[in-house]
Amino acid sequence: MGITAMLAVTAGMAQPHFSLPHGLYDESSINVAITPTDAAAVVYYTTDGSTPTVESTLYTGSLTLTKTTLLRAVEVKDGECSASFTASYIFVSSVLSQPNNPEGYPDTWGKYTEISGTAIADYEMDPEMTNDQTLRPKIIEGLRQLPILSVVSDKGNFFSHENNEDIGGIYIYTGPPVGDNTGNGWTRSCSAELFGGPQHHDLSINCGVKLHGGHGRLAEKNPKHSIRLVFKKKYGPSDLEYNLFGDGEPDKFSQLVLRCHFGNSWQHWLGDNRNKAQYTRDVWTRRMQRKMGHTSVNALYVHLFLNGMYWGLYNIAERVDDQYGKDHLGGKKTDIDVIKIEEEGGNHIEASEGTLDGWNELLSAVNAVSKAPSDAEAYSKVENLLDVDNFIDYMLINQYAGNTDWDYHNWYAIRSNAQGAPGFRFLCWDSELIFDSADENVVKKNNANAPTGIFNKLLKNQQFATRYWNRAKEVLTADGLLGQHSVVEVWDSLYNTISSALYCEAARWGDYRRDVHPYAWAGELYTVDNHYTKEHKRLRNQYFPVRTQRVFNQIKAYLPATVGIRETMKDQCSESQWYDLNGRPVVSPSHGLYIRNGKKYHGKEK
Numbered sequence: 001m002g003i004t005a006m007l008a009v010t011a012g013m014a015q016p017h018f019s020l021p022h023g024l025y026d027e028s029s030i031n032v033a034i035t036p037t038d039a040a041a042v043v044y045y046t047t048d049g050s051t052p053t054v055e056s057t058l059y060t061g062s063l064t065l066t067k068t069t070l071l072r073a074v075e076v077k078d079g080e081c082s083a084s085f086t087a088s089y090i091f092v093s094s095v096l097s098q099p100n101n102p103e104g105y106p107d108t109w110g111k112y113t114e115i116s117g118t119a120i121a122d123y124e125m126d127p128e129m130t131n132d133q134t135l136r137p138k139i140i141e142g143l144r145q146l147p148i149l150s151v152v153s154d155k156g157n158f159f160s161h162e163n164n165e166d167i168g169g170i171y172i173y174t175g176p177p178v179g180d181n182t183g184n185g186w187t188r189s190c191s192a193e194l195f196g197g198p199q200h201h202d203l204s205i206n207c208g209v210k211l212h213g214g215h216g217r218l219a220e221k222n223p224k225h226s227i228r229l230v231f232k233k234k235y236g237p238s239d240l241e242y243n244l245f246g247d248g249e250p251d252k253f254s255q256l257v258l259r260c261h262f263g264n265s266w267q268h269w270l271g272d273n274r275n276k277a278q279y280t281r282d283v284w285t286r287r288m289q290r291k292m293g294h295t296s297v298n299a300l301y302v303h304l305f306l307n308g309m310y311w312g313l314y315n316i317a318e319r320v321d322d323q324y325g326k327d328h329l330g331g332k333k334t335d336i337d338v339i340k341i342e343e344e345g346g347n348h349i350e351a352s353e354g355t356l357d358g359w360n361e362l363l364s365a366v367n368a369v370s371k372a373p374s375d376a377e378a379y380s381k382v383e384n385l386l387d388v389d390n391f392i393d394y395m396l397i398n399q400y401a402g403n404t405d406w407d408y409h410n411w412y413a414i415r416s417n418a419q420g421a422p423g424f425r426f427l428c429w430d431s432e433l434i435f436d437s438a439d440e441n442v443v444k445k446n447n448a449n450a451p452t453g454i455f456n457k458l459l460k461n462q463q464f465a466t467r468y469w470n471r472a473k474e475v476l477t478a479d480g481l482l483g484q485h486s487v488v489e490v491w492d493s494l495y496n497t498i499s500s501a502l503y504c505e506a507a508r509w510g511d512y513r514r515d516v517h518p519y520a521w522a523g524e525l526y527t528v529d530n531h532y533t534k535e536h537k538r539l540r541n542q543y544f545p546v547r548t549q550r551v552f553n554q555i556k557a558y559l560p561a562t563v564g565i566r567e568t569m570k571d572q573c574s575e576s577q578w579y580d581l582n583g584r585p586v587v588s589p590s591h592g593l594y595i596r597n598g599k600k601y602h603g604k605e606k
Helices: 092-096 135-145 155-159 273-277 281-291 322-329 358-370 376-385 388-401 452-458 462-475 484-498 501-507 512-516 528-563
Strands: 023-025 030-032 042-044 064-066 069-077 085-091 108-111 118-120 150-152 186-194 201-212 226-230 255-259 299-306 309-318 336-342 350-354 411-416 427-429 593-595 600-603
Touching: 023 150, 023 186, 030 085, 064 069, 064 255, 085 150, 085 201, 092 135, 092 388, 135 501, 150 512, 155 186, 201 255, 255 299, 255 350, 273 411, 273 528, 281 299, 281 309, 281 388, 281 427, 281 484, 281 528, 299 376, 309 593, 322 336, 322 358, 322 411, 322 600, 336 358, 358 376, 358 452, 376 462, 501 528
Parallel strands: 023 085, 150 299
Antiparallel strands: 030 064, 042 069, 069 085, 108 118, 150 186, 186 201, 201 226, 226 255, 255 309, 299 309, 336 350, 336 411, 411 427, 593 600
16 A cells, blocks of 8 residues: 555655765675664664565664665654655665566566567676676776666566556556557656766656657567656656756756667677767767857766666656757747657647647748749748758758668657747657768758758758758868868767766677577677677778768759859869859859869959
C-alpha cells in the first residue's frame, strides 16, 4: 500500500537527512545515519528502490551498507508525510559483479515487434571483461570519468509484465511507433540523482520517467532504450532548476532526454552499425552547430544507472519544447512553435509546440520563390520567415557529415512567433548515421517539405544560391569551420570526454549481440581496443583529411546544373577571364565590380 493511500504527502514538508551523500564508493562498507528534520517525527525507509511508506521499515539506527543500495526515506509526523528522499550509494565492487539475475527482476522483457519472440533480459556486466586484469582497471577508471545519473523507481514501474496503463512496466511495454503501441506515453514516478564527474554535480529530484524515441523502442532492434525525464507537480517540482550544462546556459527544464546512442552502437541490430560505434557523432553535429554561431541542443555525457544497475553511456540533452524556445530564443513559452517529424502513425510533420501556421506560411513562401525565382518580394517573405544564415549552415553541416538518416525524419525547426522575432531555425538532432563513406553525397537530397526540399527550391533564387555558395567556399576550406582542423578539434574534445567511460559501455553491452540476441546473425564481443579504436583511426586517417574537399566538389558540381554558378579557378578558365561577383563569366564588363585573376576591379578599369 503506497503512502498516498495511507497518508497524504504534505507539500513543502522537510525530508529526512542522510549522513553520507549519494556517490560512487570504493569502500567495502559504509555507515549511513538518517536524521529527521523534526525530532518528533519518525522515519521509514527502503533499500531496494521501492517507494517508502508507513508499512516500510522503521528507522531505528544507522545502516551498514556493503553493496549498491538505493536508500529512500520519508518523514512522518502527526499524520503528515514528506515526499520521499533518495540517495544512491553505488559500490564499484557491485558494478563489476553486476549479475544477470538480480533479485525480483524478470528474465524476459517486452515482445518483439517486427519478428517473433520476446526479448531476453540482459542485466549483467560481462564477466569476460570485468574479470580481465587489463580491462578491469580501465572500467573502474571509466566509472569515475563521467557524472552518474541514477534513476530509481519501484521495480514494477520499469519491469512489470502486467498490461496495465497505470502499473505496467515501461521497459516491457515500450510503445514503439510500429506494431502494437501499448505503453506509448506511459509515465512513472521516480527519483533522479546526478552526482560526481569533473563538474562535481549534486542533484536530487523527484520527477516522472518515460521511454523516448522511435524505432529505438523496438525490443529486437535495441535493448538499451532512450528515456525522458518529466518535471511536473504530479511527480515533484514543476520544473528542474539546476545548472546542468554550465555557466551561461539555461538552468530551467520541463523535460530532459537521456539519449542512449542507438545508431552506430554496439547493441544495434545491424552488424555494420556495431562496427562503427563511436558515441560522439550526434553530439558532434550539435557542438558544430554551436561552433558555427547558432542555437543548438546542449548535451552532457553521463553513466546511467537504473535502480542501481549500470545501464550504460548516455547523454542528457535538452528537450526541444516551449521552455527550450523561451530560453534560447527569448519571449514567452506561448510564443514558441516547434516543428518536427512525428513517427507515430507514419512520418508526418506536426507542431509539438504552438501551431503549424507559421510553418505553412514558410512553405507557401518557398513555393512562391520556386515558381518565380527572380521575384524579390517573394524571396523577401522567405527571409522574414526563415533564419537564412542558420539554415545554410545547418545544410552544410549535414552535407559535410553525409547524414543518411535524414531528413525524412530527425530534424527540428523552431521559432518565436512574437512580432519582430527571427524566422525558423533548424536544429541538428539524432544525427547518429554520419561519417560513413568519405564519398557520401547527400547534397542532391530533395524531400518535399523537409529541409532538403526547401533548400532545393530556394536554390533557384540567385540571391540565396549565391549566399549559400559563398558560405560553402568560406567554411569548406582547410582553415574553415568545416575544415579538417576545426572538425577534428570538436571530434577530439568529445572523444577525450568519454575515452575511459567507453570501457564501461563495452562491458555492459559489448556482448549483447553475441551472447543474448544475435538478431539476424551472430555478433562479436565488441570492445574499445578491437573495434572502437579501429573506427576511430579510420575517421582520423581516411575520412576527415579528405572529406572537406570532396563535399566542396560535390556542391560545386551540383550548383552549376541548378543555378549556373561557377568557381573562379585557374584550371577552369584563363587568367584573363572576367567574372561577376556571383562567379559567372562575363564577356565585356561595363559597370560595377568584377573579378579577374582573383582581384576585384570596377568595370571602368577594365
